[in-house]
Amino acid sequence: MELTHTDVDRLLSRLGPEGGALYLPGDLDPEALDELLDARYGTARTLVSDGAADPAADASRGGALLVPFEGRAVSMRAWAYGDRWVGSGTARDAAGVERPVLAAARREVSIPPRGEDVDWVERLVAITGWTEPARRRDAAWAETESRLGTALPSDYKRIVDTFGAGAFDGYLGLNQEPWTHYREEGLLIWAGTEHEDLYCWRPTARIRTGGPSWSAPPTARTSPSTARRRSSSAGSSSTRTTASRWPTTSTPTGS
Structure with missing residues (x-):
């Protein structure tokens, strides 16, 4: 399965503003999805590699993306974009099969107010x-x-x-x-x-x-x-x- 940016838009819209996770078809190349997201959102941070989660992956670093997988994520990269986290990688489904996944979650952004004295x-x-x-x-x-x-x-x-x-x-x-x-x-x-x-x-x-x-x-x-x-x-x-x-x-x- 080959994805385009239009496909990514459609999938993210299915997740909605509150976010969530989608298991994608097994024939989709996770690296190709990563490349699309890299081109769109820039540099990602790694949350999970070879099944091991980054212990620093808290809410401020995209940790909310891992919640739907309940410890079954095998790999996960995260992109910060405005008030949203977007993540992709692989995770084991309920049957234990490793599949590509796409996830999104709300991101809390504390932005200093505008004004003459703003840094x-x-x-x-x-x-x-x-x-x-x-x-x-x-x-x-x-x-x-x-x-x-x-x-x-x-x-x-x-x-x-x-x-x-x-x-x-x-x-x-x-x-x-x-x-x-x-x-x-x-x-x-x-x-x-x-x-x-x-x-x-x-x-x-x-x-x-x-x-x-x-x-x-x-x-x-x-x-x-x-x-x-x-x-x-x-x-x-x-x-x-x-x-x-x-x-x-x-x-x-x-x-």
Whole structure:
């Protein structure tokens, strides 16, 4: 049996908002299902391997996915996505036969409220359920800023330090240092999407001033190749530049 993303949507809808578990046909390849979920939700955490459950797999780490199997799970990987856990693997059914399974469960997310004093990095960590240690403790930001000739936003640096290389929702890729492809336009690129939309800053002060370097809002810029593709269907040759807030609050799942 070969699954598509449409099939996965249909199966998850059967589980409903409260979650539950489904035993799937025996001819379905569990690894193929994992690949579909990886492509959709990003990096998974392992809850069960060779019948042994991770002792740290509590409610905050997807442990609720294991409840319907009552100790019969043989393997299980879990993805955090917004207020939901999604899991796949194999488990023994009532007859003792190991079969592929798909599970879902509610996920409690404690998100700091919006406001002027909100710590955006803490908010992003809460939204993602990120529990891994900092990925880039040794980032040489002083060297990078000196080379770029401008200071970088402290929250951007903290997000890179925390999450490291990867993409949020498998969609928004975080640059480990700003790209300079549009430096002649006064833009530094901090992220990009799978559709080649580029998210940029416009620095307004040089590092030697010692003052704030980023008084202008970030911008989203469509790369020329994407603009050409879009213009061919929309009848326009102009690129898109819009204001956006930093940081993004799309629901990432890891890096």
